Amino acid sequence: MIEPMDFLLWVRGTAFDVSLGIFVIGVVVRFFEIFSLGRAANFAEPRGTEFGPGMRTILTRNIPEAGTFKRQPLTVIAGYVFHIGLLISLFFFVPHIQLFAATFGFGWPGLPTPIVDAAAVLGIAGLLAVLWNRLTNPVMKLLSDKEDYLVWVLTFLPLLTGYLAYHRMVDPYPLILGLHILSIEFFLILFPFTKLMHTFTLFLARWYNGAMHGRRGVES
Amino acid sequence: MSTATLERGLNALREQIDAPVAAFFSSCVNCGMCAEACLFYTETGDPKYTPIRKLEPMRRIWEQEYTIVGKLKKLIGLAEPVTDEMLEQWQELIYASCTLCGRCSLVCPVGNDIAFMVRKVREGMVASGNAPPDVQSAAIRAVKIGSPMGIRLKALQAQIKHIEADTGLKIPVDVEGADYLALLSSMEVINFPEYIESLAKIFKQAGVSWTLCSEAFEATNTGIQIGSTDIARELVQRVVDGAEKLKVKYIISPECGHAYTAIRWDGPNLIGRPFPFKVVHILELLDELRASGRISTKDLSGECVTFHDPCSIVRKGGVIDSPRHLMNMVSTNFVEMPDHGKWNWCCGGGGGVSANTDAEELRTRVFRRKKSQLEESGATTLVTACANCRLVIEEGLEEYNMEFPVTGLTEMLAEHLVIEED
Numbered sequence: 195m196i197e198p199m200d201f202l203l204w205v206r207g208t209a210f211d212v213s214l215g216i217f218v219i220g221v222v223v224r225f226f227e228i229f230s231l232g233r234a235a236n237f238a239e240p241r242g243t244e245f246g247p248g249m250r251t252i253l254t255r256n257i258p259e260a261g262t263f264k265r266q267p268l269t270v271i272a273g274y275v276f277h278i279g280l281l282i283s284l285f286f287f288v289p290h291i292q293l294f295a296a297t298f299g300f301g302w303p304g305l306p307t308p309i310v311d312a313a314a315v316l317g318i319a320g321l322l323a324v325l326w327n328r329l330t331n332p333v334m335k336l337l338s339d340k341e342d343y344l345v346w347v348l349t350f351l352p353l354l355t356g357y358l359a360y361h362r363m364v365d366p367y368p369l370i371l372g373l374h375i376l377s378i379e380f381f382l383i384l385f386p387f388t389k390l391m392h393t394f395t396l397f398l399a400r401w402y403n404g405a406m407h408g409r410r411g412v413e414s
Numbered sequence: 415m416s417t418a419t420l421e422r423g424l425n426a427l428r429e430q431i432d433a434p435v436a437a438f439f440s441s442c443v444n445c446g447m448c449a450e451a452c453l454f455y456t457e458t459g460d461p462k463y464t465p466i467r468k469l470e471p472m473r474r475i476w477e478q479e480y481t482i483v484g485k486l487k488k489l490i491g492l493a494e495p496v497t498d499e500m501l502e503q504w505q506e507l508i509y510a511s512c513t514l515c516g517r518c519s520l521v522c523p524v525g526n527d528i529a530f531m532v533r534k535v536r537e538g539m540v541a542s543g544n545a546p547p548d549v550q551s552a553a554i555r556a557v558k559i560g561s562p563m564g565i566r567l568k569a570l571q572a573q574i575k576h577i578e579a580d581t582g583l584k585i586p587v588d589v590e591g592a593d594y595l596a597l598l599s600s601m602e603v604i605n606f607p608e609y610i611e612s613l614a615k616i617f618k619q620a621g622v623s624w625t626l627c628s629e630a631f632e633a634t635n636t637g638i639q640i641g642s643t644d645i646a647r648e649l650v651q652r653v654v655d656g657a658e659k660l661k662v663k664y665i666i667s668p669e670c671g672h673a674y675t676a677i678r679w680d681g682p683n684l685i686g687r688p689f690p691f692k693v694v695h696i697l698e699l700l701d702e703l704r705a706s707g708r709i710s711t712k713d714l715s716g717e718c719v720t721f722h723d724p725c726s727i728v729r730k731g732g733v734i735d736s737p738r739h740l741m742n743m744v745s746t747n748f749v750e751m752p753d754h755g756k757w758n759w760c761c762g763g764g765g766g767v768s769a770n771t772d773a774e775e776l777r778t779r780v781f782r783r784k785k786s787q788l789e790e791s792g793a794t795t796l797v798t799a800c801a802n803c804r805l806v807i808e809e810g811l812e813e814y815n816m817e818f819p820v821t822g823l824t825e826m827l828a829e830h831l832v833i834e835e836d
Contacts (some may be wrong), residue, residue, distance in 0.1 A: 227481060228436040237682035239692065241732050255525050258447070261753060262521050265450040271521075273445065334448035336461040342444050387483040392524055395440040400525030402434040407519075407527075408680060411732030412756055414520050 202372040205379065213379035220386025221394065240409045244278075247408020248401035254413075255400050269331070272323035279317025283353060285308055311360070317353050317397065321346065345389050351377035423542020427475045427496075430534035438531065439476050441524035442466055448528055451521035453759055454511040457780040465518035465528045470506040471496045472535045501544040504731070508535050509546050510773035514672075514765035515725040520756065536641020545640050546773075548768045551634040553645050557688055560652075562636045562769070563600035566629055570598070573607045583614040588660065589625035595662040595691075595701070596624055597633030597677070599670040601801035607676045607779075609669060609801070612828030616700065618710040619833055624666070624746075631655025633668050635676035639766035645682040646676065653677060655703045657691050667695045669822050671726030671764055671800040678731065695727060697799055701736035704743060711743045711830040719745045720793035721823070723758035724800035724806065737799060737823060744797070744826045751791045763806030781810035788818060799823045812821065 258270050284290060288304035295301030303311070325346055328334045355374035357363075364370035385391065407414035446464060449455040454463040461467075477484035478493045479633075484667045487493045516529035539545050552562040559566060574585045577669050586592065594617075602609040617624050630653045637646025657665055667674040703709045721741050727733045734755050741748040753759055762780045767773045784807060788796060796818055804820055813820045 223482065224440065228433050228440060231431060231433045231480065233433050234683065237686070237688045238679045239682070239688065243623040251525060255523055258523065259451075259521055259757065261757070262447060265456070266447060269447060270447055270594045329447060332459075332460040333449045333455070333464050334781040337444040337446055337464060337467060339444070345443075365515065372663050387481075389440075389443050392441040392443050395437050398437040399434075399441040401523075402437055403519065403527045406434070406530065410730065412729060413732070414756075 197374060198366045198369040200277075202242070202368040202375075205372045209379055210375065213382040217382040217385055220383075221391070224386050224391055225394075230232035236409070238409075241411035242408045244409050246379070247413065248403075248405035251404025251414050252397055252400045254404075258261070268323065268327050270336075272320050272327055274320075276317050276320025276324055279313045279315070279320055280332040280353065282313035283356065286310055287356075297312075301396065305359075312358075314353055314357050314360075319359065321350050321353065325350075338359055341388055344384070348377075348381045348384055348388070348390065352381055418541055418543030420501070420542050423501060423538045423540075423544070424496060425477065426541035426674075427472050427535065427538035428479065430537055431476050431480060432629045434527065435531060435534065436474070436476060437479060438526040439469075439473050440525075442526060443524065445523060447516040448522055450520075453515075453517075453762060453764035453780045453783040454776070456774075460734060462507065463511050465485060465512070465532070466522075466526065466827060468504070468512055469528065469531050469535055471501060471504055471538060472531060478782050495548060498813040501539060501542050504535075505539065505544050505546060506772070508539055509549065509698060509766060510689075510770055510776055510810075511814065512765060513725065513760045513762060513767050515726075516730045517757070517759070520729065520765060522790055532637075533641060538641075539641060540640055540642045544684055545642075546766075546770045548770050548772070549636070549640045551702065552766075553640045556632070556634070556636040557645055561600045561603075561632045562634055563604060565600045565603050565632075565729055567631070570603050570631055573603055573610065576784075577607060577611045577614065581611060581614070583611065585610060585614050586625040588628050589623075589675075590660050592625035592660060592662055593621045594622060594624040594666050595627055595630075595657050595660060596666045596668070596696075597673065598626070598631050598668050599633075599634045599673055599801050600632060601805060602668060603631075605805065606801055606822060606825070608825045608828075609822055612822075612824045613696075615708060615828045615833075616703070616824070620703045622699075622703070625660060625662070627656035629659070633670055633673035633677065635673060635680075636766070638672055638676045639769070643684065646680065646691060650676060650681045650684045654681070654685060654775070657689075663691055664699075665689075665691055665693045666699055667693060669696055669799045669801055669824055671724035671731075671802060673726075674731050675726045680697050685789050695731065695733045695736075697727070697733055697736040697740060700827060701739050702822065704739060709827075710832045711827065714744065714746045715828060716747045717745065717795055718747045718749055718793045719795045719797055720749050720788070720791040721754070722751070722761065722796055722798040722803055723755060723762055724798060725758065725760050726805045727799060728758060729756045729817065740823055741797065742832050744823070746759065747795055749791055751787045751793075753787065759787060761803045761806040762810070763802060765826050768806050776808070778810065778813050781806075781813065785814055785816065794818070796820045797799075797823050797826055 284303040287310045291301045359370040359374045448465040479489045518528040555564045556562040635649045762777045
């Protein structure tokens, strides 16, 4: 029987290093996979430029077109709520920043814990709404495959275990903290090989879209 | 063309996969927002028409052959192959229910250019023999006869003779050293010869040196619609040869949507080099003539008119402001539809859909989108700048028993043109 403390030490040590390594190498490999495919030269005389419009689209796609939003508000709102909740919990929770600072030598100011706590609740609620939407919206139901549910679980578990750990809702504490870290390790290991990669590739996708349209003189 | 086989189809799909495609597929989280941008979904409510789902054959090839995990899954037998049955089933999704209008590409939150990828999937469909028979035969006619509607030079010559006799205007043909070479769509030759007459009238007034080319008058490009680079290249090459022979400085793309995509944006890439001439859309040229004061209009009516943006010219072509300047030149009461410009909804017949009899019923159903847009606009006359949109809209209006005159913008401009006798 492994003691909770030993488990915590293991997930914080070896397991964390290994999963972080897989994450970093995996992301690099995935970007290499994409860029190595290349893009054909374009001989058509451009009407506009590529770089600027590409960068612009990276920003503008954060805001949905009004008509589309009206037809599918739940997807947009739940998506916003869970992403914001997740990002605040991840990047503005003081212990997270301290861990980062201890590893990389620099940090940034955190947010007061009640705010982070609320963000985590919003994140959890948002993710539940996303899941409900995926299971009931006819379009999402048809589109969704096993991987969509896998990445949902991978995203949900760190939020849930983090919330339980912070509020000491599981005894012993080292066990739930260890499980929280373990859930993040699963997230890191699978990140490069699943749709979680959209976190990074969407900047590339939006840029290509904006650039290809921009060349033709269309703001996309 | 060599015989179509599944293997050739899969190879064609592989050839289409580039860095943008990989970035797009890597980014899709199956959120389904693209469905809300597609009139085939909004008007039917059938989730199978969700744009991103139409790309499943190419997505599978990408995943299984261009990603580590996909390769592993394939190795241990977890990958679902792309089969002939699948491609056959996908024909409806790739052809009958996608006009390549590109609205989904503007809506996708992660930035996927879905229409750009549907166009790519069509290459695989053609190579595997899964393109719709109607569109295929139009492509064969285009290659063999020179026009998808089977219109030969004789038919054009007859129309020219008629117009010249009726109006006393001269339609120049094969004039070497003219500035502009005007292209026409078959539909303009047969259904809307008013367009040719309007060009002659406007260009005479503005003093534009122009010509038609007897060897290259057809602007439409079925290769672009069906998704065959080989056919598209051959058709573009004819135009390039004609333009180079006559040593023109410009080619004028006519009031046709996909012809503009074909010659303006895809053309140089199809032949693998930049053009030695410039390509302008007729609306761009007319707008230039307006801005430089070479044409003016009179007797404008106050009747409420609206403009239907052809997807290929506006959203995919970037000719957005010109039609608006010109609309204000022909009417004192121009109003916009609720979604207009780059957000316009397709007429439902682009991308080869209007040539596809399998798509007829669906096309009529999804026309409801345009119908309600028209009703909301409050206009009583519709102006557009694409012969295909025009026919599709006229058919749709008839189907729904709506009295709504539809006209071409160039034609309307010619009607109101101030003619200074010399």
